[in-house]
Amino acid sequence: MDPTPSQTLLHALKDADLMKDNLLEQVIQNNLTEEVKNLLSSLPKESGWMISDHLYQYQNFWYPAIHLQALLNIQRNFQALDTDLVLVTNPKCGTTWLKALCFAIVNRFHFDNPKQYHPLLTNNPHILVPFLENLYMIDQNPDLSCLSFNATRLLSTHIPHASLPDSIKDSKCKLVYLCRDPKDTFISFWHFNNKLRKDMEHGSLEEAFEKFCEGVVEFGPFWDNVLGYWKMSLESPERVLFLKYEEMKKEPKTHLMKLAVFLGSPFSAEEEKDGVPEEILNLCSFDNLSNLEVNKTGKMPMAGFEFSVFFRRGEVGDHVNHLTPEMIERLDKITEQKFLDSGLKF
């Protein structure tokens, strides 16, 4: 089958910097179907503060055009399997870490000597556990057979619960949701955006903060994205494991053990004695991953940006170095109000 014009363009741009010369906008326009172009013209629209020029509100959440196209493709065509494992996050909440941990847990019997060889040593976690949005961005119905590495297909998404495809809602597949303090999430977003935009205009932190507070951010409002999965985890704890980045940082081993049990692959007493959980934690640690050659110099296929943008500080509380006390108070108030009566706290 001949490649579509957008596939040809993407191929040619494989190593290019999409952020330069507005190439990203060209790719986006090339990949939108007439249906989505028409839909976009009817949706509420805001100027974006991340890499996308604009965000569109669909089913109460905000998306760049290319992700809206992907969402419609996913809603229409993605067929979940009961054995799938879907990792869900708001962007910048620790997705890369969660992907690495889950990949290492689920595949540990294939690579029982991670010091010798492990795919995480030579591949970025986003390659091993791809975003559904990326798979469905260019292709309306991509071949997912490459994901069947073993019985469990590992996938990830930022799609809010309300917009998940029916096939995920109706299947028995498991979901792990990882959330993070919105103040640190916003700051992580802010730095990520600036790295991607390089020498292009960044806009001010204050403007971006205002948009974030209003909920205008990819796959946001942040709080609504969290609440959808929080409620599902309360209703169906066997299907959704709800985790917090801060708690994982504080007690990594406890959470790794919890993850393994939830994923149906608990560590045996012998594995514990042999220090397998510690080995996995070390393999997936910020220090280890961020210092691997692949993550220092490798690039995200098609998008062209460096894998290093997924690693910054990996700490809790960095927002105090960037937000004023007034900003902190404002975000905390919004969080308190949004999570009121939900039992969720940060």
Ligand SMILES: Nc1ncnc2c1ncn2[C@@H]1O[C@H](COP(=O)(O)OS(=O)(=O)O)[C@@H](OP(=O)(O)O)[C@H]1O
């Ligand atoms: N292994 C590991 N352990 C702990 N923390 C880690 C790890 N890898 C990445 N990070 C930090 O996670 C932040 C990036 O978030 P995401 O991975 O969710 O980004 S993305 O949504 O996939 O683009 C970003 O947080 P900040 O440092 O606060 O910006 C990364 O540094």
